[in-house]
Amino acid sequence: MSRPQVLNGFHHYGQQQQQQPPFDGLLHLQHAAHAHAHTHAPGPMYRPLPVPSLPMRAPEHPAAGYNHQHTGHHGRTSTVPMSDPAYLAADDELAQLQKLSNEYEPETTVSAERRAQRAACSVPTRAPRAKPRLRGLLLPALRAFHPPSATDTPQGPLVGERQSSSAIATEYANADPVYRVKTAALPSKYAYFRTCRGDGHCGWRAIAFTYYEAMLRAGDVLKFEEEEARLTSMHNLLNLAGFSEDIYEDFVEEAFGLLQKLAGSVRAMDGAAADILLQTFNDFGTAMAIITYFKLLASAWIQSNPNEYQPFLLDYPDLKTYCQHNIEASNCEIDHVAMAALAEAMVKPAGFGLEVLYLDRSPGAEINNTYRVDGVGPDGYPSANAPTMRLLYRPGHYDILYKAEDFPPPVASQGPIHVALAGYTDGFVPNSLSSSGITDVMAFIPGLSYPAGLGQRWPPVSYDYTPNPAPQTQVAPVPAYTPAPTPAVPVASNHQEYVAPVHASHVNHHPPTNHHTLHLEPPVTLPIHPPPAPPPLSIERAPPVSVERGGPFRPSMYEFEPGYGAGQVHSLPFQTSIFRNSHYNTAHFLNPDFQPEEWSPDSEYSTNRGRHKSTSQ
Amino acid sequence: MSTKRIMKEYGECVADTPEGMKINFDENKITKWEVLLDGPDQSVYALPEVLSVSVRQGGHFKLEISFPPEYPFKPPVVSFKTKIYHPNVSNDDKGSMCLGLLRAEEWKPPNKVVAVLRLIQTLLIEPNPDDAIEPSIANDYKENYKEFEKTAKEWVKRYAK
Structure with missing residues (x-):
């Protein structure tokens, strides 16, 4: 060289x-x-x-x-x-x-x-x-x-939909190892996140949005009024800081307007509050008014508590100058002092907690830099059950994070959820096998035909034990077996019937085109399902998929991932009874990601209809 | 939001118009204000001949203040429709003036238009050559004030009668 x-x-x-x-x-x-x-x-x-x-x-x-x-x-x-x-x-x-x-x-x-x-x-x-x-x-x-x-550089929504935080890990998949490790560890603790558009307001937007969202999570109608009163009382600070009321009242109007709208929705329990919030924050003008209101409050708060903030701002001639340039300016991103001020002025007195996770390159296996403020309840002590607002900070950008428990599933709207213990279904196996007394070819292949056989022989079992069809879904997830080498025509056709539910998503894309499997089904299913012949619907649904899936190949492991295919969230990969009863099965209570199997009427009827009807009647 | 705010500000400006200014406000197009401005006495932009006449001094400058749809979260845009020899006003057909609180990064939503009008007036009296949009004029102003004054007055005569 x-x-x-x-x-x-x-x-x-x-x-x-x-x-x-x-x-x-x-x-x-x-x-x-x-x-x-x-x-x-x-x-x-x-x-x-x-x-x-x-x-x-x-x-x-x-x-x-x-x-x-x-x-x-x-x-x-x-x-x-x-x-x-x-x-x-x-x-x-x-x-x-x-x-x-x-x-x-x-x-x-x-x-x-x-x-x-x-x-x-x-x-x-x-x-x-x-x-x-x-x-x-x-x-x-x-x-x-x-x-x-x-507005003239659209880069996605101002505030995005809540999504799985594994997207962050995906995004960093090729990044610096430190980021990779940290983001990979993120979803286990913070299951969801929400993007904020990085237009220079993201930090303000994130904290304002989460503030309103925390109000919603608190779910108390009175709280909205309390907050409005508390904020109104803070307007003295705005006046003291020299903002004229006829100017800031516009911002106040929008900020309170949203509070009132949300309160109305919470009171009416119409479930629209979250949408209202998201829409409002995606309206540039309204969101900016609210953000500006937060900014003015932060500025006023800092100026009225000089002793607390002055030491951090020695680079500035005075607090006023700092506030004008770093907070009030319409195009400035939130800095740490302002964030801390808002935590004190807005978050804490509201009784909320605030957590800011700093994703940086400091060594560590997970995000190890966290700024935390606990909300103060009316008694002056940190409130235990208060909603916590969580933000993810990466240099120059804020997004919103959630823990899984921040959003308990809306039980009420989903109807009854049937939970079946893994052992429960297991108990039927011998019965079903013996009761039918049919020698199933697959039954002799260890770990292969078992659940398939189970599925077939559900009808007698349910007659014997319970009229509730719910447990049957537990056995429904048979995808693993479809691709198994199909030794005999009858068995294969059976499989086709069971495959259908799993690949329901495919069915939509491929309207029934292959009908040759239709011929296979009736002769086989009839002997095994003595009660009713499968309704025509099931026949329509079943065939196309199985053809697509045909051949000696097992499905990719990703197809077993929860969320693969619409409505198939709870199809778990029961491959063998050993696996099913082991703690590797997420339906097993020892599994760290324990997720009881649920019966959801929607997915059941929309995707499993054919089989379900044929077996439960 | 912006409409309401602009109306409010207009009311305030009418009640408290800085001296030597006149706002032509078109209700059908409230986002564009036409401002007629007399060169302040103390500045080079006053018409010398007219100085003796007490009624109206100074050159007459026409400005346009236009409010972006995002106002007040974006600053209003000030442009001189009358050509003016000034370090802080661009010497082109736009005649834009962009400094101080008019800058996007310095603009604050609570700022008022009255403050903008005052800023314009102040800048006519005392240009800010360190923050100039026209470096050559700024240079003239700093290094060769006589020349600057002469040209500025010539331009007033030529364009701002």
Whole structure:
């Protein structure tokens, strides 16, 4: 390597690129830039998901649209998770670097030119490392950090739908190992998250949204009125801070308007409150008014508690200046002081808790940096059962997090839930086998035909033991067996019948096209299901899927994942009785992810109808 | 939101119009205000000949203040419709003035239009060459004030009668 020293940084850059994935700290900015250039240039959609290197398991919310927009002033130096676009960019860049490197001849002029570029380059800190070509790419990308306007650069909803937090892990799948580990550990503690659009207001938006959401979670109509009264009493602080009432009353109106709307919905118990909240926060004007109200309160709070905040703000001539530039300015992201102020002014007195998780590159196996404030109840002590607002902070960006228990499933609206213990169904097995007394070919193949046989022989059992058809669904999940080598025609046709429910989602896409299996079914099912012939519906539903699934292949393991296929959440992979009774079965109470099997009328009738009717009558 | 706020602010501006200003308000198009502004006495933008006449001094400048749909969460946009030789006003057909509280990153939703009007007036009296949009004019102003004054007055005569 006889390159002169001047070029070291430059040339090295290319070298490093080749040798290792671009996780080197120095490269972050540039890759971030590319990632942004790539994600933002093409269109309004978010970063492309899923990442190809992942298994084909589609996320439950496909375009979950994690809009990963780093914003605020920290955005510039932040490291951005790498994903494939970044890699691609790296390749382009590498090619360019290589080209430049090849063209390189008179080192002195080049380095002079580079120095000039360096001087001219307005990109701070690490940018000088960027080669001249990169400037063009970097600058638009940096602009992306400060989107000119929230409305003319659509990047997903202002506040997104609640979704599984595994999407975060997916997003970081190609990122720095520290991020990878931390985000992978996230879903086990924080099951859900919600994106906030990174338009420079995300932190304010996140805390305002979660505040209202916590009000909803508290579920107390009186609470809304209490809060309105409490906030009204804080308007003195606004006056003291020099805001004129005729100006801030507009913001107050929107903020209280939402409180009242939510209270109305809670009182009426119409279940619309969550939608109202989400819609309101996705309306730019209203959301901004509410955000501004929060900002003014934060500003007023800081100015009225100088002793608490002054020590953190020694860089500013006075608190007023700080508040004007860092809080009141319409286009400034929340900083930690403001967050702490809001925690004191808004969250704590409301009796809520606040948790901010900092996802950073500090070593650790999970997110280990948490800012926590506990709500104070009317008695002055931290309230135990108060809702906790949870935010996820990544440098320059806030999103909203939830624990699974923050959202107990709405039991009332779902009708009765039948819970069957694993052992319960097990007890019937011998009976069903013996009662039918039929030698099932599959029954002799260990671990194969067992549940299939079970399914077939449910009718007698249910007659004997219980009129309640619910338990049958427990046995329904037979997907594992469909692909099993089918030794004889009768058995195979039986399987086809049982496959249907599992692949109900496919049925929708493939209207019944293959009818040859129809011929198989009646002769076989009749002997085994003595009572009724399966209703025509079942015949229609069953065939297409089994054909599609045919052959000696077992389904991919991902098909057993909860959530694969609509309405099949509780089809568990019972493969063998051993497995079924082991704690690896999530329906087993020793399983760490214990999830009792549930019977849901919807999925039962929409997907299993054929089989269900045929067996339960 | 923005409509209500603009109406409110207009009411306030009418009640408390800074001296030498007049707002032409069109109820059908409340997001664009036309402001007629006389160059303040103390500034180079006053018409010298007219100075003796006590009624109306100064060149007459036409400005437009337009409110974005996101107002008050985005700043209003101020543009000089009359050409003016000023370091803080862009020397093109837009004549935009963008500094101080008018900057997107410095704008605060509680800011009022009256404050904007006052800012404009102050800037005519005392330009801010350190935050200039026209560096050459700023340079003139700082290094060669005589020249600046001369050109500015010429422009007033030519464009702002």
